[in-house]
Amino acid sequence: MSFRYRRAAERIRKRAVSLVGTFVLALAVGYAAITSSSRPMLALELAVPAATGCVLLWYGRRFESGPNERRRATVVASWAVGGGLVAVSTVAWSAILSGLGSAGSVGASGPLLATVFSVGVGGGTTVGHLVTERSRDRREAERLAAAIDTAMDGIAVVVDGEHVFVNDAYASLYGVRSADALEGRRWEELYADESLATIEREALSALSRRGCWQGTVTGTRVDGTTFQQEVTMTARDRAEGYVVVARDVTARLDREQRIQVLNRVLRHNLRNAFTVVRGHANLIAERAPALEDRHVEPIREEIDELLATADKARSVERRLEGRERTKPIEPTDAVRSVAERANAAYPSVRIVSRTEAVGGESIATPVDGAVVDALNELVDNAVEHRGDRPESTRTDAASVDDRDPPTVEVGVRTAGDRLEFTVADDGDGIPESERNAVLDGEETQLVHGSGLGLWFVNWIAASAGGEVRFADRSSGGTIVTLSFPRGSDDRSERNWPQPSGGEGVAADGTAR
Known part of the structure; x- marks a missing residue:
């Protein structure tokens, strides 16, 4: 009741x-x-x-x-x-x-x-x-x-050049115990001279034009020490002044600087060391020809592979830092470009591209041109790893010559509001440890990859707002899917054929 x-x-x-x-x-x-x-x-x-x-x-x-x-x-x-x-x-x-x-x-x-x-x-x-x-x-x-008050980032409100509100995190950035001690103080007192010039030249003009500004400046604590600070300033709606959000990025910038220096030193030293090693290997081959095939040539191959990895790391770094800008590209053009390159690079491999929807309607949602690099990496990975299968898995020379050539399929399709690129192969598949390292976003001593390829693909997909998925094929091999949002393109969903071992459309548009 x-x-x-x-x-x-x-x-x-x-x-x-x-x-x-x-x-x-x-x-x-x-x-x-x-x-x-x-x-x-x-x-x-x-x-x-x-x-x-x-x-x-x-x-x-x-x-x-x-x-x-x-x-x-x-x-x-x-x-x-x-x-x-x-x-x-x-x-x-x-x-x-x-x-x-x-x-x-x-x-x-x-x-x-x-x-x-x-x-x-x-x-x-x-x-x-x-x-x-x-x-x-x-x-x-x-x-x-x-x-x-409980936010980890420093937040302040500045009106007429004075702090009218400061949270505890903002006060702690400058070595002040109480936020009240900063209220009423001029903002100019908290920055170094070069940062004042930057703020007055860039930030204040951007606030008047766009209503916001973001940059890195040097802050000055009450004890006179300085620190690197990432600042975002936003003009207040229907009120005077602006809101300042500040974060101490000194540790992050120092870490990035150390990584850049170490990368440069390692690349320079490794290349010099490998040049010396290659010279000694060539000298050994000249003086002892019997050792060239079994001992010298593997040394050369390892040197070439390590140098290629170093060059790839440099390329990845430049790409991700935005130093190499890529233009948007039509998805069908991206697939055709990847297929044409693969046909030229691997003439003994059957390359199949799927770029046409059922009914002949094409996809017209532009994507980041970097997706071509990711697809090229996946195709190279599929071809190279299939070619590296040990001889023990093959019966005899005759069977090797008679078997079907390796096949790699590259395609694009829509799935609801997503645009999906796929690369499928009929090899031994990508090891579980390689997949887990990329999907989990970290490597450990027990779970790690063997190179940069899949990481490169994952970074490109993530930078474009996409994701990477792996699936095993029932007939053997792996399907790698790069899924991206379609943005404002709201066309109806198209039914695309999934990668398979059947007929497809080659780079030149003919069935293969």
Whole structure:
């Protein structure tokens, strides 16, 4: 029973304003039923109560469906009833003091009391609404202030060059224990001279033109030490000043600098060392020709592979740093380009490209041109690893010559709001450890890859907002899918054939 009572009480609280409006309308209807006034006079007498009741019904229906509105309904209804009672009591008391409290006069003043009560209810509703709105704004401001105070990034509000609000994280950036100590201080005191010039030259002009600016500057702590700081400034809407979000990036920049120096030194030293090793290997081959095939040639191959890896690492670094800009490319053109390159590079491999949808409709959603590099890497990986299968897995020379040539399929299709490129091969597949290292986003001593290829593919996909997926083929081999969002292209989904061992379309458009 108590549960039923609680539910009934909750419903009453939720509909409290509507119930008050219903009560006001009921008073008006009751008076209209017993009065003998003419219709024009009755309309005048009940205009205010009827309008007040209708407005309260509308207000209650509008807000009772919103979340967490029970408190609002209770507060507004309480103010409405209280306002009505105060208004009626005031008028009644004034009538008594004026000697108008006889039964006849009170009966004649029924419409007046109804109107006064309605006006009081309307005034109380207005006050209750303002109280709840102000209370809600205060709670939201308190929640926002608590969120800003607990944020890990430094946040400040600057007006007329002075800090008017600072959170604890912002104060700690400058070695200040209390945020209050920075409020009222000029922002120029917190930056080095060269950073002041940058902010005045770039940031302030960008704020006036675009409303925002982001950059890296040098901050100055209260003890005089400096640190590298990533700053975002945003102009405030409908208010003066701007919001500053700051983060100490000294450790990150130092780490990036160390990595750049180490990469340069390692590349330079490795290339010099490999040149020396190759020279000694060539000398050994000249003096001992019998050792060339079994010992010297493997040394040369390892040197070439390591140098190629170093060059690939450099290419990956340049690509990801944005130093080599790529233009958007049509998906079908990307697949054709990859297939044509593969046909030229691997004439003994059967390259199949799938670039036409069922019905002949083509895909016209441009993608980042870097996807061509990712597809080329996947094709190279498929061909090279299939060619590296050990001889023990092959029966004899005759069977090797008679077997079908290796096949690599490159395709593109749409899947809902995604654009998917696929590269499928019929080799031994990508080892689970290689997949897990890329999908998990980290390498360990037990789980790691053997090169940069799949990492390169994953980085390109991620930089374009895409993802990489791996799947095994039932007939052997692996399907690697690069999935990207299609953006604003909302064309209907096309049904594309999945990679298989069947017929396809070659780079020149003929069946292969």
